[in-house]
Amino acid sequence: MEQTEPRIGVFVCHCGVNIGGFVDVPDVVEYVKTLPNVVHAERNLYTCADDGLAAIRDAIKEHDLNRVIVASCTPRTHAPLFKRTCEEAGLNKYLFEFVNIREHCSWVHMKEPEKATAKAKQLIAMGVAKAALLEPQEEERVPVEPKALVLGGGVAGMTAALSLANQGFETYLVEKEDELGGFVRNLDTLYQTGKDALESITPLIEKVTANKNIHMLTSSTLKDVEGYIGNYEVTIAGDGGETVAKVGAIIVATGAEEYKPAGLYGYGEYENVVTLKEFERMEKEKALPEVKSVAFIQCAGARGQVLEYCSRICCTNAIKSAMKLVGTDAPEAEVTGRRRRRRAVAAPPHETEVTIFNRGITTYGVEHELMYNTARGMGVKFVKYAPENPPEVSKEGDKLVVSYHHETLKMEQTMYPDLIILSTPLVQIPEAEELSKMLKVPLGRDKFFFEAHVKLRPLDFATDGVYLCGTAHAPVFIDEAIYQAYGAASRASIPLANGYVQAEAITAVVDEERCIGCGRCADICPYHAIELAEKEVLLEEITLKIRKSSVNPAVCKGCGTCVVTCPVEAITQRNFTTPQITAAIKVFGGVSVPLEIS
Amino acid sequence: MTAVDDLIRDAGAYYCIECGKCTTVCPIANANPEFAPRLIVVKAMAGIANVALEPDIWRCMTCETCSEMCPYNVLYSEFIRGLRAEAVSTGIVPVCSQHDLMQTMMRIMATPGIEQNRLGWVTPDLKIADKGEVFYFTGCLPQMSTIFRDQEDVNLLGIAQSAVKIFNRAGITPVVSNQEVCCGHDLNWTGDEVNFEKLMRINLDLIKKSGAAKVVFTCAECLRTFEIDYQDIAGDLDYELLHISEFVDDLVAEGKITFDGVEEKVTYHDPCRLGRHLGIYDAPRNVIGAIEGMDLIEMERTREKSACCGVSAWLTCDSIAKEMQLARMMEAVGTGGDKLITSCPKCQIHLRCAISEEMPIEREKADIPIEDFTILVANSIKAGA
């Protein structure tokens, strides 16, 4: 880039008395005028007021300024305003520099006006030094293919695809099984509807199937992914051969599966010890033997027993099944007597005894908790056990025995259930590991996909362009998977709707000539924005294959960590270059600038 | 299906989530760490042994502090009451204070064909009738006043006399019957359901014959027994059941009664049966508030969180009960009030009992006159109104 002679204009703000009351602003302005490259300096009562902004615009024209500095408050609130003003006057907004002499100076040194004035002078001088080295930047726009790929045809994937399709985006929906529906296909009924599981989601399946914007690829899997946000080329392998598609965004909705608790509570050893999902299957297929007494054991393999986490959904699901087994109607509240006297409202006696061994029932929120209350009223028994002292399952003759330590009563007890149902956690599917590598998105310690930020970016990956929903993220109920799916669709639709992605021009840039292809930058980049590509280089008439790194500006977030890692100064960060930063350091040290422009 | 299972259902103990809140608020548990209401329920739910045989079921005062605070509304006192009946049916004999005198007396009353002489307190100035709109249910006041004749500062007959005075002032001639028998409250709470029912039948027949549309009670226990226990067994009664405070509250609202002004500071003790069992908190306060110049100062433990007088159905009188009574009396003294008002004759008996010659503290720290609500009201009514 051609380096023009810097012509810097500096606007020092009084901010009423906020700066002016403690910093000698006229003195500062006189000083600033003596700084190299400064061709104009003025003071304003309020630079952010209309007249202050007009003064900037006028000065740019009048003095042919090619750099502007405002010394006032924090860039946090006012930088966008001043940048806009520069642009209005035809100046590239990256040629603007902000110096904070209010929060960082006048307000914290109110008792020492002379020192505050000296500090303000130096802070501005440092800013001037940096500004002299600023370069105009263009924010690169990378075009986006307005199509999406959704991985997984369960409720989450279907919902995400449907929402994208309804927003007008062509969407590929990839499902490894030959039918849509995912995990729900294994279930008997859903607690939310009280109805048959498959029947409950049939309207969704029908909508997806009928939608013209959705390309349904069942019995298919993702084979390969190339590219980055806006520009992925994906290869999907299916029965009918391979499909190659260009998509702008990818949603991971690959779901989860149930943990098989081999070796726990006689699972795999005794016949009538099953998992919750197996039990659902038995119910669905009407294959349930006649049972008089049933025991559920919660947290089988979870919360530290094998896996670390709580699987969120098992308590409600066990309760749902228990209520069905007990088979009485839910009791209704009844008030008798003319005063406030309330009679108890427990249901009448029932045939099947159900006991749920638990470590504290986790029915959060409204619906689940109300179900738990109803279940107790129906006579479902809840017995707490301590994690260090779980129930033991054995056999006496052909009878199953549960020996347990009642946690509240501190007593050893036994019961003889006909059936034992183990509530085991959801776990990641085995294909996830490979998928995570293919998409360059991480898995967490719990093996579930790991989002960009636990609190504020739950559906994004750190890698732009890839999004997440449903049980691929962590165990959730179907309704939760559905709102997450809508959310992931929303996140994915942003680049698709804009048709481009544009990043603030503070991204890292690789000087290919200097790059030695060591790959440290790519290793350290938290966003996978750096790629190492093999390039052919002609060296003394020999063609060499050398690795060179390149930063994808659509993915880079401008943290600058790679710049520091590079051992050969091959990477710079736009707007935060080493010469710019060291110029400021030099001014601080009292060296007049510019000394050197490397 | 065992009797205990039925009880679990009737009391809603199924809803227990073992949170222990009952224990934390239980006055007994607070004094005796060995006692925990939570354990009794959880044991019953776990089906371990027969909880009806646990001695702890007799120590509970059935004050319902726990039920009041139970997040899931488990009717703890109902559960305990049932367990006691179950215990008695297995042959257990409860040990009651006063050498079982009260219960024996009640069982005798349940015997048909005995002609009582219970109206000796009706002085000539009091107008009563055999039939009428309003039935005044006296309860055991005549018998109790005999039994506790030597106890200082307890005026039980005065309660009955005051009640009739109030009726008469309002232009009402109440039915007061010599055939009335004990409501059976104490039998019901010590597991004698058989004799309890006998007493109930006698009373219900009697009231029916009187033609009353309203039955008014000066005893919180009697009202609770009619309102809840009788109606549970006999179904809804077709007359209104009112505590005297509610009755007077209405009279005041209608302007049928006005009060003389009196400069007095009082505090009010909510009896368990009237308060937590029946939810009557406002009526007595409204009436006291209507007496000009009378200042009601609340104790810290009031209304739903009122302290228990320590004894119920003559079962639970022991050193813990005495401590609770003293603490309550000290709390009353602490208000700076001139007297303590209550609306349960038994609260009065039990609380006064604690103020004996031998006390672990200086007498003045716990000594405050106790007056029954009904007497307070009768004494404050404007003459000739």
Place this chain on the structure above:
Amino acid sequence: MEPKIVAFCCKWCSSAGADLAGTSRMKYPPNIRIIRVMCSGRIEPSYILRALELGADGVIVTGCHLGDCHYIAGNEQAKKRVEMTTELLETMGIDPRRLRLEWISASEGARFASVMTDFVEEIKELGPSPLGGVS
């Protein structure tokens, strides 16, 4: 003696903390010159040495608390690099106390002020940098 101190602050946490110290009018000595970067992970060890070479009596590097980095883990890189630089200073015979690393969040205005006050005090105790500075 008035020490000269450079503070490198990340945009997201520590310079926001400095802003908050300002809005809360929390006093600290005027010896600090803030140089703002996007992330503490952008701060090169050479900047630190350069600042010392050019007359800084102390250099303080600040960033988001560990785990809070706006860029996932840039501050962990900063930590490694500052640790390395500290060791280097020690070897070079420059008191490593002249370099400090602190995590200051956007809500810790008071902490910003107290850390800066404390650092200035410490540098005062150490006296002028043996490097003297160019000016």
Place this chain on the structure above:
Amino acid sequence: MVNKALVIGAGVAGIQASLDLADKGIEVYVVEKEPSIGGRMSQLDKTFPTNDCSICILAPKMADCFGHHNINVMTYSEVQDVTGSAGDFTVTVLKKARYVDEAKCTGCGECMEKCPVKKIPNKFEMGLGFRRAIYLPFLQAVPRVATIDAENCLYLTKGKCGTCAKVCQREAILYDQKDEIVEINVGAIIVATGYDVWDPTPASEYGYGRYPNVYTAMEYERLICAAGPTQGHMERRSDGKRPLKIAFIQCVGSRNVQMGRPYCCSVCCMHSTKEAILAREHHDDIESFIFYKALRTFGKGFNEYMERAKSDYGVVYINSDATVQENPENQNPIVVYDLDGHIEKKEVDIVVLATSLIPRPETRILAEKIGISVDQFGFLESVDKLLAPLDTKIPGVFMAGYCHEPMDIPEAVAQASGAAARAAEVMEVR
């Protein structure tokens, strides 16, 4: 078809929904009744299970939202009426007079320093701190514009004073400013009105309001926050002493049929765990005890967080509800609880109550105006709990966040994005 959207409430859910829509070119009005956006999350000190500083991660989003060219932020405003149907709603918004010219005010704070009305309990600080009659609700408020509290301003109530106008160099004070009614036209509406903190005074067994050293969890958040009224120093209410023992009591007012709130608030087990961890991070001699009914660690990383609280921070969990008494000598709260079937009493320095988080009463009124339904507790109801969890019964009106059901921040954020997608489907932007 109006390709604009209205978001009601600018907490983290409202902000996220607005940003999602605005980022893809849809113009958004976001109406917030407080003088600043940010909502409940801006009041929290840290967030579980990462212990991220709450305002640090939220403030950039607040700035993005306020500065976004497609977002029109209307603070100190309330929705008064909604008519029309999906694709074309007419919304009446009351812009309350803040008596300050938003365009002129720089938030410099000069006026707040000089305002003579000093001791108004600050709502943002849960009453633990004070503000003046002209104020910024908190230091990171967005917009950074002062507001005059008309009820307490001497000039507006008595015609005296006028100090703020005198000291304001920008002449931004407008005592004669009037409430304004603004009509806006939108295609879709997202309701994200959040929650209220239940005042536990009626549950007198916990002693709140009676014993000075009993706090609500939200008060505690402000107490330990570095930007809070005590600069994060843990000084207890009665004597300023630093606590050494803290008891946290869960489910205060919730999971309680008798109190009419049988639901679980979903976040309290975790926020108490967080608060106990933070206490230990402040001072490593602090002991924390958490009294719970059932410990619910159902979110991603929650169980691991709780285990860490036990092993690394010495947090003790006790399975019992509790009641609170007070030691009159030193005003230490005494926690009474049931330990394995016998009563125990533990004297601590402060008690923190995990009070119920309840739907705002205003949400019920708003729902009536829009014609959408609330459940018996006041949470907004879905038209189809399973397949359309974010849709209300009125097409074009969606919901997100705690006003819909109890949830934590990531769930609210996910729902906000979800509601944005549903709104975008109505818009047919493409």
